[in-house]
Amino acid sequence: xxxxxxxxxxxxxxxxxxxxxxxxxxxxxxxxxxxxxxxxxxxxxxxxxxxxxxxxxxxxxxxxxxxxxxxxxxxxxxxxxxxxxxxxxxxxx
Numbered sequence: 001x002x003x004x005x006x007x008x009x010x011x012x013x014x015x016x017x018x019x020x021x022x023x024x025x026x027x028x029x030x031x032x033x034x035x036x037x038x039x040x041x042x043x044x045x046x047x048x049x050x051x052x053x054x055x056x057x058x059x060x061x062x063x064x065x066x067x068x069x070x071x072x073x074x075x076x077x078x079x080x081x082x083x084x085x086x087x088x089x090x091x092x093x
Contacts, residue, residue, distance in 0.1 A: 009033060016042040022071050026063070035060035042068055 007015075012033050013023035034042070037055040044051050045068035055061050 013042075017046040018042065018067060019071055019074070022067060022074075026067065031060075031063065035064070037061055038064040038067075041065060045069070046071065 009027040009032050010020065010023040013026050013031070014020055016034060016039065018026070035055075036059070037053055038060050041051055041053050041064040045065065051065075053061060053064065055064075
């Protein structure tokens with residue numbers, strides 16, 4: 001029987017596809033669990049898909065779009081990047 005309470009915070013973020021090192025850094029920064037915008041955006045962006053998201057102020061949009069971008073930059077030289085391009089193209093507005 002599993003529940004969110006039985007999963008450690010870094011594991012909640014790795015389940016979205018984030019590298020374990022990125023997930024540990026996220027939880028060290030104070031994030032305990034992904035927000036709905038993060039749950040929807042992170043996996044899609046890690047796959048290299050285009051995304052347009054809208055959510056209220058304070059819901060984690062910056063992390064939702066920024067974390068996949070940072071991970072793709074870190075992986076650019078490793079050959080582990082999936083999707084159309086090795087480096088991310090983003091336009092935060």
